[in-house]
Amino acid sequence: MIRAKDKTYQGRCHCGFLTFSVVANIDHARVCNCSICSKRGTMNFRVPNDALTLNTPLDGLTLYQWGSKTAKDYFCPNCGILGFRRPSLPTKEEQERGIQPFEAGQ
Template sequence: MPKTYSGSCHCGLIKFEVSADIDHLRECNCSICIRRGALNFRVPEENLTVLTPLENAVLYQWGSETAEDYFCPKCGILPFRKSSQLTKAEIEAGKAPFTGWAVNARCLSGLNISEIPIVKIDGASL
């Protein structure tokens, strides 16, 4: 059963609610995730409600500029992101696109991260 969690950046400039059944967390080794140390989980787009104006966040894009990383300009925390769109090769290989949000589990209140299994994602080689 999905649960509704409240989340925010550190200073509260970005607040959100997310409905999710968090059965695992993703630890990714791509260039941005490894620097950030985030543990993410994925939800469909409609499961995340940003309660503060999205413009409160700064959008960071790099490389193919198809991923969307939203971070707080005041406290620097990144609460959620959208993954890169699939490359032509990935689409041809039959990989299913994911259009939802990746949410930083460390930004949720009332979630005990140590009880949730961690799945390692090899984002560095994607």
């Protein structure tokens, strides 16, 4: 669902193989405390399925999973840049607070 304050952002990896766009009102960023994000010092912003448009098919990217294998990191197979992540499902506590599962666009 596109809202009046939403803006379209274009993203790509270093070499340009992985390209995507996101429609969102990015008014904050969150810090993930997983081992990978902690080491990279990344901040992120979650968007719903219909806000992400991938111009590079998922099967053209390199998938990395670790631990419980519930989150999925997609990397460019050429330059190695992490383009985006499909986060893990919300915990029981998050679901009780009304947080819905994230479903990235295919």
